[in-house]
Amino acid sequence: MEAAAEPGNLAGVRHVVLVLSGKGGVGKSTISTELALALRHAGKKVGILDVDLCGPSVPRMLRAQGRAVHQGDSGWVPVFVDREQSISLMSVGFLLEQPDEAVVWRGPKKNALIKQFVSDVAWGQLDYLVVDTPPGTSDEHMAVVDALRPYSPLGALVVTTPQAVSVGDVRRELTFCRKVGLRVIGLVENMSGFVCPHCAECTNIFSRGGGEELARHAGVPFLGSVPLDPELTRSLEDGRDFIQDFPDSPAFPALSSIAQKILSETPEGLS
Amino acid sequence: MEEVPHDCPGADSAQAGRGASCQGCPNQRLCASGAGAAADPAIEEIKEKMKTVKHKILVLSGKGGVGKSTFSAHLAHGLAEDENTQVALLDIDICGPSIPKIMGLEGEQFLEDNLGVMSVGFLLSSPDDAVIWRGPKKNGMIKQFLRDVDWGEVDYLIVDTPPGTSDEHLSVVQYLAAAHIDGAVIITTPQEVSLQDVRKEISFCHKVRLPVIGVVENMSGFICPKCQKESQIFPPTTGGAEAMCQDLKLPLLGRVPLDPRIGKSCDKGQSFLVEAPDSPATVAYRSIIQRIQEFCSQRLPEGENLVGS
Numbered sequence: 219m220e221a222a223a224e225p226g227n228l229a230g231v232r233h234v235v236l237v238l239s240g241k242g243g244v245g246k247s248t249i250s251t252e253l254a255l256a257l258r259h260a261g262k263k264v265g266i267l268d269v270d271l272c273g274p275s276v277p278r279m280l281r282a283q284g285r286a287v288h289q290g291d292s293g294w295v296p297v298f299v300d301r302e303q304s305i306s307l308m309s310v311g312f313l314l315e316q317p318d319e320a321v322v323w324r325g326p327k328k329n330a331l332i333k334q335f336v337s338d339v340a341w342g343q344l345d346y347l348v349v350d351t352p353p354g355t356s357d358e359h360m361a362v363v364d365a366l367r368p369y370s371p372l373g374a375l376v377v378t379t380p381q382a383v384s385v386g387d388v389r390r391e392l393t394f395c396r397k398v399g400l401r402v403i404g405l406v407e408n409m410s411g412f413v414c415p416h417c418a419e420c421t422n423i424f425s426r427g428g429g430e431e432l433a434r435h436a437g438v439p440f441l442g443s444v445p446l447d448p449e450l451t452r453s454l455e456d457g458r459d460f461i462q463d464f465p466d467s468p469a470f471p472a473l474s475s476i477a478q479k480i481l482s483e484t485p486e487g488l489s
Numbered sequence: 490m491e492e493v494p495h496d497c498p499g500a501d502s503a504q505a506g507r508g509a510s511c512q513g514c515p516n517q518r519l520c521a522s523g524a525g526a527a528a529d530p531a532i533e534e535i536k537e538k539m540k541t542v543k544h545k546i547l548v549l550s551g552k553g554g555v556g557k558s559t560f561s562a563h564l565a566h567g568l569a570e571d572e573n574t575q576v577a578l579l580d581i582d583i584c585g586p587s588i589p590k591i592m593g594l595e596g597e598q599f600l601e602d603n604l605g606v607m608s609v610g611f612l613l614s615s616p617d618d619a620v621i622w623r624g625p626k627k628n629g630m631i632k633q634f635l636r637d638v639d640w641g642e643v644d645y646l647i648v649d650t651p652p653g654t655s656d657e658h659l660s661v662v663q664y665l666a667a668a669h670i671d672g673a674v675i676i677t678t679p680q681e682v683s684l685q686d687v688r689k690e691i692s693f694c695h696k697v698r699l700p701v702i703g704v705v706e707n708m709s710g711f712i713c714p715k716c717q718k719e720s721q722i723f724p725p726t727t728g729g730a731e732a733m734c735q736d737l738k739l740p741l742l743g744r745v746p747l748d749p750r751i752g753k754s755c756d757k758g759q760s761f762l763v764e765a766p767d768s769p770a771t772v773a774y775r776s777i778i779q780r781i782q783e784f785c786s787q788r789l790p791e792g793e794n795l796v797g798s
Contacts, residue, residue, distance in 0.1 A: 223732060240585050241585055243553040273551050273553070273686040275686070278659075278682060320551075322654045322657060322658075322659065324624045325625065327515075328655070330514070353553045353652060355552075355584045356627065382590055383752075383755055383756070384588065388587070389617050390584070390620070392618050414716060416716050422749060423722075423747055423749045425749075446718060448721060452724055452726065455680055
């Protein structure tokens with residue numbers, strides 16, 4: 219892999235954060251989206267790069283599905299999801315002619331598109347670029363880590379759910395991070411308990427404790443547990459701003475503290 | 490700046506590298522060299538191997554974390570409860586092999602006399618070992634699983650897959666092409682974020698001419714164990730699987746509610762059907778399993794006369 223000599227289209231991007239898991243369906247896209255929204259509320263300019271080519275979830279979560287991508291002088295212009303242009307987004311979802319069209323590609327073709335997403339999108343000036351990934355430790359992950367290496371990413375947020383089946387895959391993802399030299403900023407445990415809206419009883423639908431234990435075992439910071447909240451799911455379905463609309467949600471404190479952690483990692487983030 | 494072609498004919502098609510949509514693809518030269526064009530002899534070998542396997546079912550989703558492995562495992566458990574039914578469960582999720590954990594297996598291939606399991610998870614020496622493989626190596630592993638594992642006389646081979654529509658899915662369909670797959674069971678959860686990926690998976694099935702047995706809607710509502718009131722944790726904001734199935738004219742095989750005992754059983758590697766026989770989730774699973782058996786029994790296995798009984 220060549221190390222890019224010129225900074226190219228990521229020249230104006232201050233910090234890159236990857237969101238990984240070994241496991242599918244744990245909330246990577248959710249955490250990526252909520253992190254972007256929280257960073258925006260902290261006054262930052264954020265880009266989201268969605269490299270899940272088979273299941274691109276982020277456009278819908280920001281009410282940007284069906285938008286078109288234009289080509290500018292320096293490359294693809296990312297889609298702005300808000301009028302203030304504080305959150306921009308690139309996803310294969312924007313390149314599909316039909317929304318239900320399946321991207322049935324083998325590894326080499328996926329790698330090629332991911333390299334283009336990194337080098338040929340005109341991100342402009344960004345405080346943070348959040349990179350949402352598909353589950354696994356395969357082509358997409360190797361391609362995106364290789365392509366981003368010259369830009370010294372801040373590190374990775376690793377997402378799990380409490381139960382053993384998730385933790386089992388996420389352990390392997392932590393090994394992947396170690397092998398490719400990607401620093402783990404911290405581990406997030408998502409879907410951590412559900413508080414019944416009728417009687418306030420908390421049920422651990424997906425078991426409990428696995429995330430914190432894994433963080434301890436692997437020696438990485440534990441960033442907190444995000445409980446299940448149907449308002450969060452609904453908010454993402456409708457592409458609304460959960461951080462703004464539901465500050466009283468039980469999920470809010472954990473999501474906020476993840477953003478705080480990212481901001482505290484970067485000196486100018488605290489201004 | 491070049492656009493990556495959408496209508497890739499496939500690296501192993503006759504048009505590989507030569508099609509109109511190949512212009513500008515970074516792999517064009519490789520494909521045009523004919524590297525992928527020769528028919529893989531493994532396909533015939535696998536066809537032979539599969540002659541002793543009566544029914545083959547793929548468990549798919551476009552989406553991760555909807556319960557494919559949980560469903561695959563319990564489909565296997567349910568079918569194997571009849572000791573005269575030989576069941577095999579193949580886990581082709583190379584990066585995230587969940588089946589060994591869910592089946593409570595530590596490196597053994599056989600759980601009971603009539604239930605055999607294979608997964609890359611058995612080949613890893615440590616739970617921290619990561620399988621960081623690109624597509625071609627994953628495909629090689631899948632080929633080995635299908636061709637080199639001695640499955641014996643099997644009534645049902647269930648193949649658990651990773652999320653997506655990529656190497657693993659193309660490979661398993663390609664390698665089993667000559668051996669006749671009965672069909673695919675598609676797993677989803679009720680919300681649109683899942684359904685939008687699942688529609689792509691269904692589109693993939695149509696593209697590769699894989700019959701769809703039906704759709705299972707998992708995590709469909711949660712009954713609080715204390716107050717017994719229902720909550721929709723993953724709300725069916727666009728009508729859930731039911732609306733999608735009506736739209737796409739596919740059978741909805743059933744809806745499985747959330748039950749915290751499912752996760753616990755999977756963590757312990759035990760059959761939820763046995764651990765919680767009274768759960769509405771168990772009732773739902775059993776009904777779905779029956780519908781799948783009915784579907785399969787309507788399709789005569791190829792070469793039935795060659796399989797002695």
